Amino acid sequence: MTSSATLTEEKEPFLQPWQFFLLGGMLAATATVIVATGQSPANIIILSITVVAVSFVGLGAYRILSPLVSNQPEQPITIGGRTRVALEREKMLVLRSIKELEFDFAMGKIAQADFDEMSTRLRSRAVRLMKELDAGGGYRELIQKEVAERLSQQGTIRLKPDATLKVEAQGVCEACGTQNDTDAKFCKNCGARL
Numbered sequence: 001m002t003s004s005a006t007l008t009e010e011k012e013p014f015l016q017p018w019q020f021f022l023l024g025g026m027l028a029a030t031a032t033v034i035v036a037t038g039q040s041p042a043n044i045i046i047l048s049i050t051v052v053a054v055s056f057v058g059l060g061a062y063r064i065l066s067p068l069v070s071n072q073p074e075q076p077i078t079i080g081g082r083t084r085v086a087l088e089r090e091k092m093l094v095l096r097s098i099k100e101l102e103f104d105f106a107m108g109k110i111a112q113a114d115f116d117e118m119s120t121r122l123r124s125r126a127v128r129l130m131k132e133l134d135a136g137g138g139y140r141e142l143i144q145k146e147v148a149e150r151l152s153q154q155g156t157i158r159l160k161p162d163a164t165l166k167v168e169a170q171g172v173c174e175a176c177g178t179q180n181d182t183d184a185k186f187c188k189n190c191g192a193r194l
């Protein structure tokens, strides 16, 4: 993971957390030896090992908890080598492209085949980005909310092309391709039933 790379960029504090815990463990072990004088050497060794082990458990707990309680400025969260911000930005651009594409299609600037191809490509890219972002942290709810919002916005835009397509499709003769009135029952050119 890249989080370790991010950690090494931090300024080194005077005493590294692991050094602190090791030092603490050794002091505790020494204290144990002093307190335990009179015990058999084997007992003292076992006690010392236990104390050091406990200090390592403490280090583990510190590692887990320190990001939660740390008041240092938040490190950029990286997913697959890229920052969350970069992924969010790319996702926004892709979603915007989808909207623009749909708008262009509604304006009749793009052919159906081209629209289908580009739309599929952009959508799969958007889904992939969202999955990447989703896998990267507890932003699931935020993303779902955002996606729902965007999809509902797209819904209003998408009504346009669908509506125009319907009007165009109505009254077109399947036999000769003539455009008739939308309420016509028979083709005015060849007489075929519509």
Ligand SMILES: [Zn+2]
Pocket: 173, 174, 175, 176, 177, 178, 187, 188, 189, 190, 191, 192
């Ligand atoms: Zn016809």
